[in-house]
Amino acid sequence: MNINTCCFTDRIALTRENRILPAACSMITANMNALTAYLPQLHIVEREYYDGLKSERRKQSYLLGRVAAKNALAAIAPENKPDSVFIGFGVFHFPVVKGLKTPNLQVSISHTGNIGVALAFEEEHPMGIDMEKVDDDHIDAIRDHISEQERALISACGIALSIGCTIVWSMKEAVSKVLRTGMTADFIVLEIDSLQRNGMFYEGTFKYLKQYKAVVIYVNEHACAVALPKKTQFPLLNFFNAFSAVTQKI
Ligand SMILES: CC(C)(COP(=O)(O)OP(=O)(O)OC[C@H]1O[C@@H](n2cnc3c(N)ncnc32)[C@H](O)[C@@H]1OP(=O)(O)O)[C@@H](O)C(=O)NCCC(=O)NCCS
Known part of the structure; x- marks a missing residue:
């Protein structure tokens, strides 16, 4: 383990x-050098995929996501050795967990820069995670997809x-x-119809996906959102406190 991790x-x-x-959330922050210490945690199929990646940046994001996801899975199902768990891709590139002794667990992954975050959860209870850094170059593109009603909520x-x-995105x-x-x-399907602020935390609901809500922390120019069933x-x-501490150092 490296002190930069x-x-x-x-x-x-x-x-x-x-x-x-049960569910678990996990976060790792590490540069590429430090992340190589986690290579033994990859399943043989994941290692083949990793070795085939050309871009260092993608190698880093892949490792950040896989390590965070495996740590989250281990928090719910510690009987699984990380290298026996294989997080593959579904047809739309979503992560699919295989090789678990504990069936029906899935993960959601996000990464940006040196940070990877993941959620592990039972299939009965779908969840999603996303992390964004405020990016002036990206804002113009995002703004085009924000409705008048969403601007009013902001x-x-x-x-x-x-x-x-950034929060709504x-x-x-x-x-x-x-x-x-x-x-x-x-x-249109993803449109937000409510947004409440409580300090650095936000909670919103969706106009058409009424079963879900999203909670967000916005801190140090980073947003981290978790979408989950509304009544949970x-x-x-x-x-979120750990996220705040980590982004403060960036
Ligand atoms: C999928 C998407 C929401 C990811 O958001 P992002 O801000 O670009 O990237 P993030 O770091 O937050 O998330 C990346 C992770 O999302 C997950 N992911 C990718 N596609 C997904 C999907 N359809 N559903 C759920 N999760 C998905 C993956 O685990 C990915 O990490 P990994 O490739 O290391 O496993 C966004 O890229 C997108 O919608 N792209 C358009 C579709 C696309 O280009 N798909 C990829 C090729 S088929």
């Missing part, structure tokens, strides 16, 4: 009306449009991962 994993209980489901939160666009990407379409879904109560505070 920071890992955080939290097992959480998702509380529904009649039941509690304005009512008392935040700059660039920050609001991360909510949409997180829920698009739940749908497993990614942002190839028509943007969950303790994400530790994870």
